[in-house]
Amino acid sequence: MQNSGRRTGVDVRPSMGWGTLLQAIYEEVAESSTVAPTFYTDFPETSPLTRQQRKDPLLTEKGDLIVFGSELATACSELVDPVFQRKRLLAALSGYVLVCR
Structure with missing residues (x-):
């Protein structure tokens, strides 16, 4: 995939x-x-608060409406389980250094 x-x-x-x-x-x-107006779905898990797809847990319930190369809308099913929200947010933040001033 890198190639x-x-x-x-x-x-x-x-x-x-x-x-x-x-x-x-x-x-x-x-x-x-x-x-042409196109709705793309089945995105990988890159948004921590987006719910996993029911059929494939590597994908999320998210979609983008694209027209003329511009994203006009994004739709997703929100993850509502607070335990999973915390795990995903912490995992997403693990690659970042937070600076408080």
Whole structure:
């Protein structure tokens, strides 16, 4: 997948997980070249508060409406379990350094 990302012009970093890389490839290839109104679904888990897909837990219940290369709308099923919310938010923040002033 990293080679595919490089071929499409994505700045591939070793720290990128498969979901982040796939999202970047999608934005570079599909989103930028879509002209007709298109609703893309089945995104990888890159948004911590988006519910997992029921059939495939590696994907989320999220969709984007793209027209002429612009994202006009995003829709998702929100994760409502506070235990899972906390786990996902902490996992998402683990790659960042928070600075308080």
